[in-house]
Amino acid sequence: MAPPAGYVNVRRDVTDQFYRYRMPILLTKIEGKGNGIKTVIPNMADVSRALNRPSSYPTKFFGCELGAQATFNDDTERYIVNGAHEANRLRDLLDSFIDKFVLCASCKNPETELIITKDEFIIRDCKACGQRSNVDMRHKLTTFIVKNPPKSKKAGKGRKAVAGADSIAGQPGGGKVEGEDDESDDELTKKIEAGAAQVMSEEQAQALIAQREKEDDWSIDTSKEAVAARVQSLDSKLQNSLVLEDDDEEGGGPYETFGEWVKEQREGEGVTDADIYKKAEEMGIAKKHKSLVVLVQAIFTEKIVEEIAGHVPLFGKMTTSEKHQKSLLGGIERFVGEIHPDLIPSIPKILMAFYQADILEEEVLTQWGTHVSKKYVAKDVSKKVRKASEPFIKWLAEADSDEESDDE
Incomplete structure (x- = not known):
């Protein structure tokens, strides 16, 4: 079955017509002129819902990558990046955002939720394979995410922030975010406090251990x-x-x-x-x-x-x-x-x-x-x-x- 008109695969490098993760094609509209020219993204809310991320995240990501001011209003669903930017350029940047902040680093599926630890590290928690992969905290967007976390839910001693409750487009059983029980959250907190080795690659974990030995x-x-x-x-x-x-x-x-x-x-x-x-x-x-x-x-x-x-x-x-x-x-x-x-x-x-x-x-x-x-x-x-x-x-x-x- 072919994808609906106006929709593309979340991973645009996947050509399988039966790939179940879809999102609307990102649309743009140029408004204003001269120094006041700006690019409006009329369907950013729909795209973000398909990615299970707040709309402000990809909008802000565009601003960071383009060196432009980005503004957003969730009440009116109006999302703007200053300057004139081609739709294809923003679609390529959206692919980069998806790779960095949505896709699981292990299975490359978008069935992830963002978790912000009490030490203010951002983790992608994959519901498909169970892998937890840490986000590159060097990107400017991470500061914005930490200050403006997704819909959060506190558990145990740690702070856990989960993306909005909308399901990923095409994902069966979506709509409700499954939480972990108290015991597993407490265990996660302990592991994070011990070095968060379970969310890092072996090389990163070894580097962290070496760093701790210098304390x-x-x-x-x-x-x-x-x-x-x-x-x-x-x-x-x-x-x-x-x-x-x-x-x-x-x-x-x-x-x-x-x-x-x-x-x-x-x-x-x-x-x-x-x-x-x-x-x-x-x-x-x-x-x-x-x-x-x-x-x-x-x-x-x-x-x-x-x-x-x-x-x-x-x-x-x-x-x-x-x-x-x-x-x-x-x-x-x-x-x-x-x-x-x-x-x-x-x-x-x-x-x-x-x-x-x-x-x-x-x-x-x-x-x-x-x-x-x-x-x-x-x-x-x-x-x-x-x-x-x-x-x-x-x-x-x-x-x-x-x-x-x-x-x-």
């Missing part, structure tokens, strides 16, 4: 004498910038020590983002917004524009509120304003990278870009940084204005 070496001497010795060896400019304001009620000590540790480990090329977060947790500052001021200055080099993408999961995990975002911006302001003033012209690219990764939000960026502050740097330096950010802030305002005009 005993993570701690450093934090006595006053040891800290003083390390402070003396720091570059004077960086040392001054790592110190928080004098009226900090929590004291600059732990943050300063954290920044020194990150810088030392970075220069030795022996630290991962997991190591850094582990250290922040050990010091009790992983959830503190002021840790971000120090982290920006300690983890990046003059190649910050290229380096941001590699640290998106870490900053996504540590930036959890508006206050965190403001501290992150404060760290960026110090980094380019005092440590690397030659990078001030690159501030739009830096802000764009964090914005597209869903770490910095439009409202926070707009407020920051239009209000000079001397909280983190001298007032004249703050003016220079914000002056350099004007092209990006203007772009945000124009994109928002175009969207409002379109709604009207």
